[in-house]
Amino acid sequence: MSETLYYIICVLLSVAVLAGISLMSKVKTAVAGNLISAFSVLLGVIITLLYKELFSAWTIYIFILIGILIGATLALRVKMIQMPQLVALLNGVGGLASALVGVLSLLGVGAGVNEYPVFANVTSVLAIEVGLVTLFGSLVAAGKLHKLLSQKPVVWKNHSAVLNGLMFIIVGVVIFTLFFNDNSVSTYLVLILSIVASSLFGYAFAIRVGGADMPITISLLNSLSGVAGAIAGMAVNDLMLVSVGGIVGASGLFLTQIMCKAMNRSLKDILLGKTSVDKNSPKADKSVMVETPEEEVHGNEDNILIIKRDEGDIIRSAKSVIIVPGYGMALAQAQHLVRTLADKFEENGAEVKFAIHPVAGRMPGHMNVLLAEADVPYEKLFEMDAVNDEFAETDVVIVIGANDVINPAARNAKDTPIYGMPVLNVDQAKEIFICNFDLQPGYAGVDNPLYKKEEGVHLLLGDAKESISNLIDRFD
Secondary structure (H helix, E strand, C coil), X not given: CCHHHHHHHHHHHXXXXXXXXXXXXXXXXXXXXHHHHHHHHHHHHHHHHHHCCCCCCCHHHHHHHHHHHHHHHHHHHCCHHHHHHHHHHHHHHHHHHHHHHHHHHHHCCCCCCCCCHHHHHHHHHHHHHHHHHHHHHHHHHHHHHCCCCCCCCCCXXXXXXXXXXXXXXXXXXXXXXXXXXXXXXXXXXXXHHHHHHHHHHHHHHHXXXXXXXXXXXXXXXXHHHHHHHHXXXXXXXXXXXXXXXXXXXXXXXXXXXXXXXXXXXXXXXHHCXXXXXXXXXXXXXXXXXXXXCCCEEEECCCCCEEEECCHHHHHHHCCEEXXXXXXXXXXXXXXXXHHHHHHHHHHCCCEEEEEECXXXXXXXXXXHHHHHHCCCCHHHEEEHHHHHHHHHHCCEEEEECCCHHHCHHHHCCCCCCCCCCCCCCHHHCCEEEEECCCCCCCCCCCCCHHHHCCCCEEECCCCHHHHHHHHHHCCC
């Protein structure tokens, strides 16, 4: 294969990957977009083997087979609720692959004559460092999401000083690589320092991230995995790897910016570890009235009578309904019952919409995927900005396992991690049914004052499936 033809194919496949990503932004074309991108990458592997004349290296096929078996097993066994930690883990695997390419390139294993040895050495070290930061950061993120590690921020004594020291070593190794003599002692010294410093940095960076910032961290690590791949491509002079890695890095960075905007968070604050949950935030008041199954009359301090209607009457008389899914729905695997509940409302003459907060769940699009699995029409899913003004005129809002994204404390609780974060205006609705497991704070660790609001709020605590089944039964 000629070099010119190879470059043309690289451009065409890169465009195909971009087209696939574009199609994935819409539910109706998402599957096609995913297949196009995956098939383009597969073609990229084949074209690279042809161009580099590596088809005779039979050991490659053994590892390709092993990878296929592992991927197929994960596809069959990983549940939808485990998808966020799987995404984090796959980001880490991408970083590891880039680091291995960097190690082999630095050691000169399998490399031909390089006209620019300094450039190759520097990019090899950068691939190792960025790749291992991605790997260990992603492992920590996956561990936190899978509850193998504490989900709260872990802050060491002099944590920032440790990170600054490691960063100094990482940058220093790269600078040293510009001038070191290509001998075994210098090479192994650079290799050991880059591996140790970057691995510790990835762990130390991710371990102090917690609360609602985890989705942003996963998105950032996704971007880093692409950057590591692009740098590894530079190290081995592979245009295809540079191109696809750059696309992944750029798309991940765009997503990170979108997430930061949705959370009203600064990426700088996250990188500097300003993500701690407020340790002084008040505990949830467990004495809050949980249910009001029958019509009751209560007096308040102003001697104004508040009449609480029967929940069944509220459900059956509702003409406008907004359902707000959250991580609790994913945890209970209640999306199919949620679809049944929505159907019941519609059969009763109500208009049903689903309000999706950008960071609901543990990763972008988490709720969209779960609802798509339950065959909820995408036309009924509305982003926060499109539906937020409608809550005030909505008869009934059903909240399933959401907390931080509906917490009105984000508007006025200045000393909390969610202050200033745009939230769904659930508290403005006429009647609110909250199907949460308990009254504990959400992932950000901030108490929700909505739980203490007596008028118009109905708390259905316990397993989300049971709570939703109870609501469905109210139609009979």
